[in-house]
Amino acid sequence: MTPRPPVRASAPALLHRLTAKVLAGSGSFIERLCKGKIESASGVTVGAVWVLTAPVFFLCSAVDFLDGGPDYFPLLVCGVIVEIAGLVVVRFGRFPSTLPISRLFTAVVSGALAALSAVTFAHLATGTSIAVDVALVEAAATITGTNATTIDAEALSLGMISFRAIGQWLSAAAIIVVLVRVLPHLGVGGLDADGGVATRSARRLAPRSGSTMARLMSVYVGLTGLFAMAYLLAGMPWVDSVIHALTTLSSGGFSTRSGSIGSFQSGAIEWVAILGMLVAGTSLPLMFRAMRRADLHRFVRSVEFRAYLGMILVVVVAILAWSDEWPTVASIRHAIFATTSAISTTGYLSSGLGTVPFGGEALLLVLMVVGGMSASVAGGFKVMRFMVLGQYIRRELTKSIHRSAVGKIHLGRSSIGETALARIIGELFLATMILVPVVLLFAADGLGVEGAFTFAVSSLSNVGFAFGDAWPLGHLNSLGALGHLAATFLMLVGRISITPVLVAMGGIGEPTQRTIRRWRLTKRDEIVR
C-alpha cells in the first residue's frame, strides 16, 4: 500500500479544509433541523435560505455597532426575526424523497424569493428605502448582483453598505451551489442551457459534489481575499478594499462611493478592478484546474476563454478607434474598464466612462447581453451559448444549400446535443419575449427609447449601468413604482434564468391550460355531433 502523501499545510489547503467544514456543517445543520411532517422542497429551501442569511444580519449589525452607525439595532432585530422564521419553516418542513423537476425549479425560484424578502425587509426596517417598491428593487439588485440603485452610497451606514456587499457576494456563492448541487439533477433539460458543459466540467473536479463545491468555494473565497489585499495595496482604505473585493468577485458592482470605482481617481485601483472583473467573468472550474496544476495553458486551450478575451480585445480596439482622440494610457484603461465591466456584468464605473463613443455604447450593450463565461458567477447569456448559436446559424446556412447535410455542433472537445441546442434557443427567445413588454413599460414609465431599452437589457444581464438620458445610473430614479417592479422581475429572471421562473409560474398556468384545452375539445365534439 502506498503511503498517503503528507498533507501540506499551505494557505490554499487550509482554506479548502475550512470551506469544506463550513459547507458540510451548514448542510448537516439544516438536515438535522428538517424533521417536520410537511414534505416540501420549496419550504425547506426558503427556511434554509432564511436560517443561513440571518448570520449576515448579525455580522453587519456588529459592524455597524463598532462603526457607531444608526442601523445596528434594526439589523439585529431583522436578523432575529429572519432566523426565527427560518427555523420555524425548516422545523415543520421535510425534504421530499422524490422530487419532480418542476418542483426543483420551484424550489430554486422560491429560494431566490426568500432571499429577496429578507433583504427587502432589511431595507425597510433600517429606513434605507421607505417605499416598498424601492426596497424591492434594491433587494433585487443586491441578490442578483446588479449595480442599479436609487440610494446614494455615501449616505448609507457602514452596516448597510456591508450588508448589501455581502448580499451580492453570497448570492454569487449561491450560484456556485446551484451549479454543483442542483444542475446535475436537472440534466440538459434544466437551468443548464449549455449542453451540460459547465456542469460536466464542474463535476469532473471531484468524485463527490460536496468536495467539488468546497473546491470551487475555496477558489472563490481565496480570490476574494486576494483582491481585497490587492485593493489595499493599490491604495484603497481597508474597509473599502474588503467591500469592493466582495462586489468585484461576485460581479455585483455595489460600491462605497456614489461615483463607483471612478471616485477614487486612481489608475492602480482601476487596474485591480479590471483584473478582478476579468476573473469574475471567467469559469470557476477552469480557474481551479489551472491553479491546481499551475498550468496556465489550460486557459489557452479553452475555446470559450479565447472567445471571451477576444471579444474584450475587439471591443476595446473598436472603442479606441471610434473615439475622437488619440489613445492615451488613461483612455486605454477606461476603455478596458468599461468593456470588462460590461462583459463581466459587474457594472462598475471608471472615472472616464462619460466619453464612450456611440459605436462603443452599442458594443458595450452587446457585451452586456453576452455576459461572462459559463460556470462563472457573471450574469448575461454566457459566451458559450452565443458560440453555440453562431454554429447553429452556420449549420442552417449550410443546410439551405445541402439539404440533407447532418451537422453536429462541436465546441472545443464537447459536442452539443439537439435537446440542449433547443433549450438554448428557447431560452433566448423567451428572454426576448419578456424583454419587449418591459421595454414598453419602461418607456411609458419615464425613460426615453434608448434609456428604456438599454436599462432593460442591463437589468436582465445584471449589469446596472445603462445609456440614454439617465446615463449612467439614474434610470431607477426616473422610473415609477411599476417600473421598479418590472426591473425587479427582470433582474431575478436574469439571475436564475427565464425557464425556471416561467416553469415555476407554469405551476399555475398548466392546469389552466389543460382546462382550456379540455373545454375546446368538448366544444369541437359538440360541433361534430
Next chain:
Amino acid sequence: MRKVAVTPVRVSGAALLAIAGAMLISSVVAVVDGGGAGFDLLVSALITASIGCALFYGSTVSPTADSALAFASVAWSWVAVSVAGALPFLLTGVIPWVRFDDALFESISGFTCTGSTILSDFTSVPQGLLFFRSMIQWFGGMGLIVLAVAVLPALGIGGLELIASESPGPTADRLSLKVRDTARRLWLLYGLLTGLISVALLFAGMSIFDAVTHAFTTVATGGYSTYGDSIAHFDSFLVEAVLIAGMLYCGASFSTHWHAATAGLGAYRRVSEIRWYLWMIFSAFVLLVLVNAGELDWVENLRESVFYAVSLGTSTGFGTSDYIAWMPSAQVALLVLMLVGGMSGSTAGGMKVLRLQVVFRYAFRELLRARHPKAVIPIRMGRTTIEEQVAAKVVGFVLLYLGLVVIGGITLAGLGVDPVTAFSGSVSALGNAGPALGEAGPTSNFLVFPRIGRVVLMSLMLFGRLEVFPAMLMLVASFRGLSQIRRRRG
C-alpha cells in the same frame, strides 16, 4: 454563337428586360406630362434593354440546378436591377453623378420596397421620374423573378425554387400545378389590386397621377410618395382610409387572397397567421391610442394611431405626421411592428408574422419540455404541424435576422450616428419599412446617415428583401460556380 451556361446571368438579363419596360412606360408618362426627363428615361431604357438582351440571349441556364444556384440567380439579378434602376436618377440629373451611391440608394430602397428616400425637394423632380420611382417599388413588391417566370417562356430553370428564394416567407405556396401559372395568378391578382386601389384613390380625390403612383407603392407596401410630406400632403380622411385598407390587404398573404377569391372567404379562417397579423396590428393600435391619449385630441389620435399601426405593421412606411414627437413607448411599439412586418407570402417586409408564430411556439415548447423532459411535442400552427426541419430553418433565420440588426446597428453607431437612429435605421432597412426613429423619422430623409452608413443600409435592405439566406449564399454559390468552370477548363 456559343452561349455561356450560367444561370444567374440569364436570370439577371430577364430581370433587366423587365426594368427596361418600366423605364419605357415612365418615359411615356414623362412625355405626356411634359415635365421633361422623357428622353433621359428612354435612353436609360435602351441601355438597360441592350444589356438585358445581351445577358439573356448570350447565356443559357446551367444543366445542373440546385437551391444554391437559385439563390445566387435571384440575388445577382436584384443587384443588377438595382444598378440599372439608378440610371434614370443620374441621367436626368436629379442626383448628380458624383453622388452615384445616392442614386443607388434610392433605387435599392425602391426595389426592396423600403421607401427610405434621400430626396429632399420633390417639386424639382420630373413627374416621369417620380412615376418610375413608384413603378420600381411596384415591380419589387411582387418580385421580378416571379414576373419573369410568369412572362418569359424560356427561363428554363425550375421555377418554384426560384420563386421560393424570392418571395417573402419560409416557403412558397403553389397556386397551381404549373409554376408558371402560379406566377401568373399572383401577378394577375397584384395587377387587379393595383387597378382597384387606383380607382378608389381617384374617387377619394387624388389626381390620376397621384392615384396610380400611390396605388403602386401601396400594393407593394413600399411607401414612396410623390410628395415630401408623404400622405400628410393630402390631409384627407378618405385617402387615408383607402390606403389603410390597401396596406392591410397587401400585408397579408397573396396566395391566401387567391384562395379566398376562388374558393370563398373561408380560406382566411383556415390560416392562423392572419389572426396573429390582425391581432398584432390591432394591439399596436390600441397601445398607440392609449399612449397618445394625453397628447393628441381623440379624433386625431384614432386617425394617426390606426394609420401608423397599419403603415408600419405592413412595413409600408407612409407618413401622416411626425411620430418622433410621440411618447417613447409609442415609438418602441412602432419599432417592434417594423421588426415583425407583415405576413409571409405578402409584399410586406420584416421578419414576418409566421416566423414570429413559429418562434413563439418553439420557445413555448421548450418551456413545456423543461417541465416534462420526455414529452414529444410537435410545433402546431392552427391545424397544421410544422416539421422540425422547417422550424429549425425558421429559427436559424430569426437568429440571423436579429444578428444582422445588431451588426447593422453597431456599424452605423460606429460611424457616429446616435444609437437610437442607428438601431432603428437598421431595423427599418432590414425590415424594408422606410422611416426609422430618432433623426431619421417619417418627415426627414436618410441624408442624416453618413455616406458609408447609407451603403450599410443599402446592403441591409437587400438582405431584408431577399430574406437573408439568398443574399448570404449568393457569394458562396458564385464562388462554387466559378471554381467549377475553372475545373472544367483545367
